[in-house]
Amino acid sequence: MELLDDGRDIVIESTGRTIVNNALYARELALAGAGLAYLFEPLVRADIAAGRLTQILPRSAIEEPGLFLYYPRRAAMAPKLRAFIDTAKDVLRARK
Numbered sequence: 001m002e003l004l005d006d007g008r009d010i011v012i013e014s015t016g017r018t019i020v021n022n023a024l025y026a027r028e029l030a031l032a033g034a035g036l037a038y039l040f041e042p043l044v045r046a047d048i049a050a051g052r053l054t055q056i057l058p059r060s061a062i063e064e065p066g067l068f069l070y071y072p073r074r075a076a077m078a079p080k081l082r083a084f085i086d087t088a089k090d091v092l093r094a095r096k
Helices: 023-031 041-049 073-077 079-095
Strands: 002-005 008-011
Touching: 023 041, 073 079
Parallel strands: none
Antiparallel strands: 002 008
């Protein structure tokens, strides 16, 4: 896991037995008390506000402004996805 500490990048090795690559599953495991989860704040904002989850390293939180879209490399050629990406870029450019 990579974190930011007073402007320095630090890497923390995990010794846990469960590794997930799906944020929703990680959230559910954290809610069940199975361990720590490194998640986007908007995904768990309500859980933190309600006291179901606790942010343990608030000074190490990293803010990434912008809109992000993750897709398999081969999907980039799909006409519907390409149209969505082009439209999203146009809309974001128009807002500047």
